[in-house]
Amino acid sequence: MRNLVILGGGTAGTMIANKLRHRLARTEWHITVVDRDDEHHYQPGYLFVPFGGCSPEQVVRSRHSFLPDGVDFVIGSVDMVNAEGNVVLLEDGRQLPYDQLVIATGTTPRPDQTPGMLGLEWRRSIFDFYTLEGAEALADALSRFDGGRLVVHITEMPIKCPVAPLEFTFLADAWLRGRGLRDRVELVYVTPLDGAFTKPVASAHLGGMLDERKVLVETDFMVERIDDEQKMLVSYDEREIPFDLLVTIPLNMGADFVARSGLGDELNYVPVDKHTQLSRKFDNIFAIGDASDIPASKAGSVAHFSVEIFVDNFLQHIAGRAMTGAFDGHANCFVESGDDKALLIDFNYDTEPLTGKYPLPVVGPLELLKETRVNHLGKLAFRWIYWNVLLPGRPVPLPALMSMAGKHPATQREKQEA
Structure with missing residues (x-):
């Protein structure tokens, strides 16, 4: 039996556990998720709390309830990762050996x-x-x-x-x-x-x-x-x-155990290949979502899109094959602008936010770089999508890589203003 240990039961860690549990044979792989508590927070909801637009009860649920059968959930704080010995040490003395490790412990203020x-x-x-x-x-x-x-x-x-x-x-x-x-x-x-x-x-x-x-x-x-x-x-x-x-x-900053383990940079983010999220130092350690140093937004959309690429790459990696997927840094973010309106930006490592329609060319219904009420409703609807589709690892009909369909480059005036 081989061990996959996922540190962090947030957005990226939960999605990975759900997706890989369905792709890895239970007779061959044991999956463990580790986090310090059983509270999963929908962090985009924090923005609305100061203005009375979201209650605390709407942003907190049990981490365990979103993990599938066949995944062990361990509540505990990580002391350090012994990367040479392939074992995670918890602060209470417990040890979790691993064959593959995913660090998805995010970033904190x-x-x-x-x-x-x-x-x-x-x-x-x-x-x-x-x-x-x-x-x-x-x-x-x-x-x-x-x-x-x-x-x-x-x-x-x-x-x-x-x-x-x-x-x-x-x-x-x-x-x-x-x-x-x-x-x-x-x-x-x-x-x-x-x-x-x-x-x-x-x-x-x-x-x-x-x-x-x-x-x-x-x-x-x-x-x-x-x-x-x-x-x-x-x-x-x-x-x-x-x-x-x-x-x-x-x-x-990233988690303190990353520094204690010698796995991070000056801000405790794990240096990884920006396309595969594989550690630059260890061939059996990945860092996903906000925990890595990839030059992309530390946002839920990046975690979602990168996990979609990661899953197939991981399966190729453990089979001894070259990873063929390449994450492009795709991010899209709703920007609440007040008065029940929002705009949407969509970009990646190399491409600036563009005007146009999203996710479907011509049809939309979301407008890029334009304030609309539909965009605002889209942001509000995302909370339901997050809890009911994204976290459980269900398919989301959006391309993981940035698509140029229905989008337009910035005008010369926009470039001059920029």
């Missing part, structure tokens, strides 16, 4: 990595929404906020769902307008990037949306510390940005 972030103002005037606890605390703070300087801040890239800070800013603008408070609030967007987003065409488009909403944008801002006494962001080049209410996205 680390407010402890920025001086002053976890000071006296944490969860008083400084909040995050990348955790359920943070989103709930922010909801309470917003209910009491009646004016002042609201700053949305990204510490450093990469982060989970890189469009979420923009979405929060757009939703905050709409929420404030709906309560007659917008004229009493200075809304500021602070980013380490040189524009609103990582991809130039999308950055120009999204930056224009911020301008339309009279959001002040501070670019190239590398935060050195937060002065919680003065309520001020301070950059390495000594720029200062005051705030009354700060909504920050802390530094995101």
Whole structure:
């Protein structure tokens, strides 16, 4: 009997367990999923919690309930991976030997990595929404906020769902307008990037949306510390940005055991081949989803599309054959823009977000790089798809690799603006 151990029962880990359990003979392969608890969080739902659009009960379910029969679920924290000995060591002393290992432990916000972030103002005037606890605390703070300087801040890239800070800013603008408070609030967007987003065409488009909403944008801002006494962001080049209410996205990092195991980079992400997700150091270790260092968005869509490519590659790999699938970094992200509208961006390693229709040429029904109510409804519908189709590993009628059908390159004007 051979052992497949999957570290992480989140999006990627759960999908892999479901798909491979149906493809691997039970008489030949034992599959184990390890996670620190039995709570699976639908993380895109965090965005709506501060504005009352999603309840905590809608974003948390049991991890175990989404794993198929024939998969062991182990609750425990990983101490380290002994890659030379092919064994996972848990903090309580248990040992899990493996023939193949998949690291799918994601990425988490680390407010402890920025001086002053976890000071006296944490969860008083400084909040995050990348955790359920943070989103709930922010909801309470917003209910009491009646004016002042609201700053949305990204510490450093990469982060989970890189469009979420923009979405929060757009939703905050709409929420404030709906309560007659917008004229009493200075809304500021602070980013380490040189524009609103990582991809130039999308950055120009999204930056224009911020301008339309009279959001002040501070670019190239590398935060050195937060002065919680003065309520001020301070950059390495000594720029200062005051705030009354700060909504920050802390530094995101991979799991600490990755560093202890000698498997990660400076941010604890596992270096892998960007097309196969196979470790660059060990031939029996893969890293999937947010846990890897691939140059793609750390988003659920990337986990989904990469898992589709990974499964067939994995079966070829364990059979001693060359892996023929090549993941292209495909990502698509809904961007909530407020007032029950959203836009959709679709891109990969090499291709900028394009205009056009998705997923079907001409028909759509979703519009790319355009705000529509249908896109907003698509984002809301995705929660049901996530719980009922994606996690159980059921087929999703979308190509894993980016398709150019029904899409159009950026116009010359868009390129010049970018």
